Amino acid sequence: MTAHAITSLDQLAALYPNPVAPASIHKEIDHVDANYAALIAASPFFVLATNGPEGLDCSPRGDQPGFVTVRDAKTLLIPDRKGNNRLDSLKNILFDPRIGMLFLIPGYGETLRVNGVATLSDDPELCGRFAMAGKLPACVIVVTVESVYFQCSRAIVRAELWNAARHVDKPSVPSAGTILRDITARHAAIETFDGEAYDKALPERVRATLY
Known part of the structure; x- marks a missing residue:
């Protein structure tokens, strides 16, 4: 304290x-x-x-x-x-x-x-x-x-949450695939994760599973 x-x-x-x-x-x-x-x-x-x-x-x-x-x-x-x-x-x-x-x-x-x-x-x-x-x-x-x-x-x-000019530039922050790739890489028991393939497939997977 x-x-x-x-x-x-x-x-x-x-x-x-x-x-x-x-x-x-x-x-x-x-x-x-x-x-x-x-x-x-x-x-x-x-x-x-x-x-x-x-x-x-x-x-x-x-x-x-x-x-x-x-x-x-x-x-x-x-x-x-x-x-x-x-x-x-x-x-x-x-x-x-x-x-x-x-x-x-x-x-x-x-x-x-x-x-x-x-x-x-x-x-x-x-x-x-x-x-x-x-x-x-x-x-x-x-x-x-x-x-x-x-x-x-x-x-x-x-x-400035609703200011479109302040929207983040996506390449400036880690993608979901990058995060998963880096976390799984720390664990020897988990096979290598293909973050690039995950990011590529993600938009369509989200659209297909909204409901």
Whole structure:
């Protein structure tokens, strides 16, 4: 522990002496109203935070805007689309149903935060509501909403997240194939990984396995 480690609420309060703005409190409600429902309907992407026996997990979820359905003011329905089958989020939900969600809307400064508890359902009728490209989700995440509030735009503005001119030049960062090649190269028991072939096949594999 360093001499400057913050270990108490009093220390934290001393660093942030300004009172909480009233709007920061009033914006939080325990249900999805018409305005918050409109934001969810406009969002094609959210991040799902869960907790499990092996620790925390944060997973990206995305589809066409409106893929998260507001069944009623206290309930959200989320189809679990095809992924890597690690099932980190789903296993965590079975262990601890508490979840956090952060919705993003391209071009919109504010984000939306939803906290609640989740269950998993493979009800055929429910899954049938979310068919895409002739395929059904394996299950649907049913979220009972406990709190909803928007987050101000400062983080998005500072990051210039929606500024196309700031988009990364892909060759300037490691590709998925490069990452896998270099990691597997450290393990003698794993045969040599062809990162270039992986990168070449990846776009078509993603397109073919979206649903």
